[in-house]
Amino acid sequence: MLPPAFRSSGDLLADRRYDYAMAAKADGDLNAAADLLVQALEIAPGWAAGWFALGEVEAGRGAAEAAAQAYRRALAIDPADTLGARLMLARLGMGDPAQAMSSAYVTALYEDYAPRFEEALRRRLSYRGPEMLLDAVTRACAASGRPLRFATMLDLGCGTGLAGEVFASVAGAIDGVDLSARMADQARRRSAYRSVQVGDLGAFLAARDGATADLVVAADVFIYCADIGPILAEARRVLTPGGFCAFTVETHGGNGVALGAALRYAHGEDAVRAALATGGLEPLVFEPAAIREEAGRPVPGVAVVAAKG
Template sequence: MVKSIKGEKADLAPKEYIEKLFDGEAENFEHHLVDQLHYCLPKKIGLLAVNLLQHLPVAEGKVALDLGCGTGLIGQALKPWVAEIHGVDLSKKMLDQAKKKEIYSQLVQGDILEFLEENHLNKNYHLITAVDVFVYLGVLEKLFSAVACRLAQAMKSVFLFSVELLEDDQVDYQLLPTGRYAHSLGYLKKLSAEHGFTVSHVEPTSIREERGQPVPGVIMVLNLS
């Protein structure tokens, strides 16, 4: 937070910070986020699924991975389109809330990049989501590489994520005074091309409200080329 206020560079938020932050917010997380900050990404992801994810029918073997799954809001939106969903999150207390929804067949407490790189559960996923997750990660190269590896064997696979939008395309990412990261479209498109993805959908959206003002962002859908 000191670095964010001073405008100093930091590649990502420390795992200990994220875990402690969300453990403390878990019980009231959905009320605060949805009712007070007007968080609308789960609803928008659900609407996107109707048009973009119909090629992932509910069938044996269609498995989704929800990175930074939190209390399961995105899992709820995606459940009709896949047979099985796995969730990963640093916060045990957030996972406890997600478990109550009975959406996920597997819930793992851990770092999302370590989970992807360790080939945990030995699964090749048809859909990987990271919604409102990259706000805690600045550098995304390793993450994109790991996602591409986990999608590589799946036919018609999809990587769906959101970011807070950084308007300056000359800058890859920036740590904001809120302690969250914003990313530029130029950076995301460059990473997509470098890791074999085709950008199939870019949707400008408001992520949530901050002091009564909408926070600009985008939802992106990538397919392996």
């Protein structure tokens, strides 16, 4: 589903044909949907969302090349790729999945999602990522003889502040960052955070002095990062000696990093362990963790707590 800001072409006739096309698509009549979208785009040829929708319909009826052409038109109009056209091209085998995720896409996704984020994640998807990470951190502290107390925690991709709220009892000060301003606004309303910034998590880490945080948490964030090695290396730099980095990833049974149908990255165990080695972090906890459900089924994942030596 496209964010609301991208549904209108600015032309009433084109919008009506789009609406009829979406109704036809919902009824399973992809041929009619494609015809109606072509009509809409004849009226509004500079409408990125219309081309993106046509790409989805063409892909649905097995016309991969036509779908790719439509996605490329959307990308030419919207080079920041707010709609995720590169991701769709990668799914068609016509682009590098590792380079397909744009910050503009993730930002738009969560700007739209923010008002209903917690209800959807907690109630419909049974999301328990922060709680699972706190449990893993607690066990890592016990095993290493470290007190369960962290003077400064960084919350990467803090969203509405779920992780901050869960970790507040063991962290003295929590600083968060998120790409979405609307998500960050909700996090600021919680008493858990000292500060919440809007921006990229890599830049957020790079701007901090070294050895100034005791705990870095990334709950359900790396699903939008193909290569997490550089992020883990930056996390290590900002951690104090003996500090922890705790994170979750979605995973799959094979090797490497895969872009799934839900347009999220799943990291194989080999990829996660390689990223930890690149980042110079020693895993203390590395265990299966289904942090959410989809269609009533657990999504395979891994919870990791790693230490800076």
